[in-house]
Amino acid sequence: MERSSFATRSVQFAFLALVAGAWFLATETGSISALFLPRPLSVYAALERLVQTASFWSAVLVTLTTIAKAFAIAIIAGILVGYAVTRSKLATQVIEPVIAGLFTVPITLFFPMFILFFGIGTGSKVAYGATYAFFPIALNTIAAFSNMEQRYLSAARSMGASSFDTFRHVLLPGALPVLITGMRIGFFICFASVLGGETISSVAGIGRNIAHSAELMESARMYAWICFVILTSVTLNLMVYSFENHIRSR
Amino acid sequence: MSDLAAPMKTSAPLSGVLAKALLSPFWLRVALLAVVLALLEFYGRVYADPAFMSPPSLIVKAFFTKIAPQEKILEALWFCVAQISAAYALSVVFGVLIGLAIGATAFSRTAFLPIILLLFAIPQVALLPLVILLFGLGPAAKIAFGFSHGVFPIIMNVVAGMRDVKELHLRAARSMGASRMETIRHIILPHAVPSLFTGLRLGMTMTLLGVILAELYVSTGGIGYYTRVFAESYDPAPLFALTGCLAIIAVTFNELVRIAQNHLTPGKRRSPTLKIPVKE
Numbered sequence: 070m071e072r073s074s075f076a077t078r079s080v081q082f083a084f085l086a087l088v089a090g091a092w093f094l095a096t097e098t099g100s101i102s103a104l105f106l107p108r109p110l111s112v113y114a115a116l117e118r119l120v121q122t123a124s125f126w127s128a129v130l131v132t133l134t135t136i137a138k139a140f141a142i143a144i145i146a147g148i149l150v151g152y153a154v155t156r157s158k159l160a161t162q163v164i165e166p167v168i169a170g171l172f173t174v175p176i177t178l179f180f181p182m183f184i185l186f187f188g189i190g191t192g193s194k195v196a197y198g199a200t201y202a203f204f205p206i207a208l209n210t211i212a213a214f215s216n217m218e219q220r221y222l223s224a225a226r227s228m229g230a231s232s233f234d235t236f237r238h239v240l241l242p243g244a245l246p247v248l249i250t251g252m253r254i255g256f257f258i259c260f261a262s263v264l265g266g267e268t269i270s271s272v273a274g275i276g277r278n279i280a281h282s283a284e285l286m287e288s289a290r291m292y293a294w295i296c297f298v299i300l301t302s303v304t305l306n307l308m309v310y311s312f313e314n315h316i317r318s319r
Numbered sequence: 320m321s322d323l324a325a326p327m328k329t330s331a332p333l334s335g336v337l338a339k340a341l342l343s344p345f346w347l348r349v350a351l352l353a354v355v356l357a358l359l360e361f362y363g364r365v366y367a368d369p370a371f372m373s374p375p376s377l378i379v380k381a382f383f384t385k386i387a388p389q390e391k392i393l394e395a396l397w398f399c400v401a402q403i404s405a406a407y408a409l410s411v412v413f414g415v416l417i418g419l420a421i422g423a424t425a426f427s428r429t430a431f432l433p434i435i436l437l438l439f440a441i442p443q444v445a446l447l448p449l450v451i452l453l454f455g456l457g458p459a460a461k462i463a464f465g466f467s468h469g470v471f472p473i474i475m476n477v478v479a480g481m482r483d484v485k486e487l488h489l490r491a492a493r494s495m496g497a498s499r500m501e502t503i504r505h506i507i508l509p510h511a512v513p514s515l516f517t518g519l520r521l522g523m524t525m526t527l528l529g530v531i532l533a534e535l536y537v538s539t540g541g542i543g544y545y546t547r548v549f550a551e552s553y554d555p556a557p558l559f560a561l562t563g564c565l566a567i568i569a570v571t572f573n574e575l576v577r578i579a580q581n582h583l584t585p586g587k588r589r590s591p592t593l594k595i596p597v598k599e
Contacts, residue, residue, distance in 0.1 A: 074429070076430075077426065081430060081431075081433060084431075084434055162344040163344045163351065173520075173524050173569075173573045174527075174566055174569045175524070175527045175528040175531050175569055178566055178569065179562060181535070181562065182550075182555075182559070185550050185553075186371060257442075260442060261443075265444035265532055268444050269536050276444065280448045280536075283449065283452050288452075291449065292449075294445075298442060298445040299445070303440060
């Protein structure tokens, strides 16, 4: 991205200030009901109260373990399936379009079936998140291993590398950047789909709490949860990007 | 292979030709699908608990006995189609307009693109209960949620398409005396079309996601109500049939955008490039 100058930074700052100012003005003048948009200070107070409760941390823990399980399953299944498919050119030609085609259908459609099969607890969210994240990881694994330059492989073979050596020193380093991209996309899809699953139907977790506060019309608490999710996802984004740059630059 | 050799080849056994045709990726995909369906049918009929799983044949039957005759369900499906269309139309109009505005100058791009990226990084499902609270349980909330999903990929791809114009082309236009508007009209916009279509396809996928998420979340009416009724009554066949209908709707929408892309991308209509032999 282009270098940002003082002028572009001030435009961005002005935009944020405008949003914050509009929020403050609209709630202070009472032109919008506090039910729909509570005052910024009451949201902050609600967030402060929220983080002191034990139920907050247990909900966060439920969501995080669900995401961790779903992501782990998606990585293992996605990379295994993706790698197995690329071992044969025919299998790649046959299966890659199937996976890519399935991925354009919103898997959310099948969410009621996940509930039917795995119940309303965390199991259905693990399965749903893992299924959603499987696709980008598998697709990127296929892309990573099937676009390998043939001459690198023949060079390795002609220098007498065993198939494990070839994998370790040629295939894996060549595929790693694309693999990592797949995992990053998979992670954020996993994050969003677990939250979505919890919001639509569940008994615990962050998504459930947002939906529950909305049902009770406790707007300040709902906004506090939403702020927490936004802050978390922005932090996660920054962490993942810097991690990715760190691996790439090695 | 030259044409002269072709008559010689026909003497090859017909089964070999047939085998070659059947081994083409397309037919293998069809075969794969058939095998999966057959396995599901076998599993559904022999092993599965009928409260959770239903063989494909019974799902098709359930469509004709339990989905098609119920006008309320058909109405809900048509509502879903209308909401997706409306949300997508809004996404395209606003996505292209905002994208053009942001991509117009380097300054607006550096200033506003980070804001768009920041908004896009927010997991929007967290806002779903808020959207329902603001727009109510009716179609407005679903259209709004579909729009907020679909608009960002379109904005980003329009901006990206306008950014990646080759400096050489811009300089050529300028040296031939093109005005700013002429440069945008004749150089930047045609160049942005392939990227625009990437955005339109992604935007469609995201719009479908947004509308369906909102449909499933609202369980008092529409698709979400019926999926909940079928799932809670442990009646999987109509649930699978309803899901199948939604999947067909989603695939149809995706295919429509893909066909539009194939017909409207200028690369296909571009006159063949002149190949000038270059001596090194």
